[in-house]
Amino acid sequence: MSDGSFAFDSFFVLPHLIVIISGMKLKLLNTDRKNRKSIDKTAPQRSRRGRNLLVFLAFVLLSAIFWLLQSLQQVYTSTYSIPVVYSELPPEIGATGKLPDRLDVVLKDKGMNLLAYSIDGFSPVTVTATEQEIRRKKDMSMRKKELTELIQKQLLSTTTILSISPEEIQVTFYPRKKKTVPIILNGTVTPKNGFYAFDPELSPEVVTVYGSEEVLSGITSVETEAFSLDRLDSDFSGEMAINPIEKVLIRPTSVKMKIRVEQLTEQTFELPIITKNVPEGYLLRPLPGKVSIQLTMPTSHYKEISEADLQVAVFHPSTPDSLKSDISLPVQLIMKPEWLKLYKISPAHVQFIIERVQLNQP
Template structure:
């Protein structure tokens, strides 16, 4: 009980000092001072919000029912920049509270050959005014009209590439190639654009804490003037837990002339590599090969030669050899 009182004593002391501080006159004066400052700021803010200001807002343009058989020949505007005037409280709502509906450009009935799609100033202005509060003055907007030139598109099959970063947890590794389905998509655009395209990337995707196979539906990166079919692909990244396996691999040398005898020390190398757990039993020594060309032995005067794997499965990781060099003696046979 005495120990508990000793532990609580510092807290009681701090609490007592806090009570004394809050009772002092200086603290009360400071609190009153800051209260008046906050009150003044509140009145100033209310008064400011009643004054009129001008701001710019962006309203998106949405292109609907665009046939894959047509291609835009120019860059199309993605939004309309609107210049408006109103009280600060209303503009604050425009900036932070309101989400503007897009201006729709419906291209369902356009000619599938060359042509121009037009959205007039009157239509754009009408779509803008529908979304503004009655007290808001529309000063200007840009572009004032939208003219979209298009032509009959050309089709080309283009391979898809994964765009992203893969972060894998310790003890796990990517166990195979990334699979993209479909691996090739149909791209529709003008000849000039398609000639410059060699691959289409997915949107940037980051895989974090990978500890199992990941499958995601990922959209393709948008390129102005290009339509895809399909516009989304399925990406599979095989990830497995890995473990080490050690095998004894003999060193071989082919093409030794009959009048030579080769002695190697050691003649067997220990190979340790990372193996997916699912294929641990599958891995065997006959899937590896360490071969030394005879010419390397003949030209080497030191009697020591580095060794490396000539053949190995492509699904193993981080193969290390011990030792990574051998000593050898090349003896010339005597003739009777």
């Protein structure tokens, strides 16, 4: 009753508004005629046309408002998409079946109410299952009646649900297998010139993957999301997401990564060259017998290294061509701390002499 009277009142008031606006227009015209006697009669008629246009636009606006109010009182049907969320299952339990992420619902109501639904939207419909229910039965279903009750909680009493698609949610539970695999960083770390970046530290270093035995048999590791850290000159700390794998649940889904960054310093040692792979009865003499090695290292390691931690060597030539006198042998660093990555050996190649030696006869 109130809706109908509202539309009727709107219809009744509109003519009165038109009469009032017309009266205002006549009053403005009379005032304009009185003032026009004191001004030049050749003044342009532009201002009067502008006022006429404003009055016309006012009529159009009032008509549009009246039409809109009338339209919103009519009954319509409209389709809405309502999201569906599922309560998180224990990682050891998987779920398959008809698991829609949205429900398409056709509603019937007055236009004003349907417009409010379009503006405000809907809260997700939550499908829950306790761990006891999961372990007690292997499947669960929600039929149209149950879905209607969940949706109706968000609707006005005047709103009618005409249809829901899909009309049923079916879930089948199954046990998952699990295994632990390491995390591989999928990115690059580049320090700024004059700085050193230590190897990234991950926490945790492994994740647990859940899935069918067949799928898990082919998984030996997981990767982080791709990243690139350039020109680092200070410590870095951040969280890296794990790349998802189809049909596999990964826990945790992200890891924390820390990278220590320090300024570089240099240190130089003179080391004797040892020989390797020399056949019995021969002596390999490198020329010169010592080389200089320049180490570039983080400042925190400057006092941790000595000559005893380093060893350089040349290897006996493995082919006849490499025995020629004009061939030089590369000097290789065969022992060093694991963290040492930047060094320079001078000279990098040395000449050599191979001598036959007399073996002591028993």
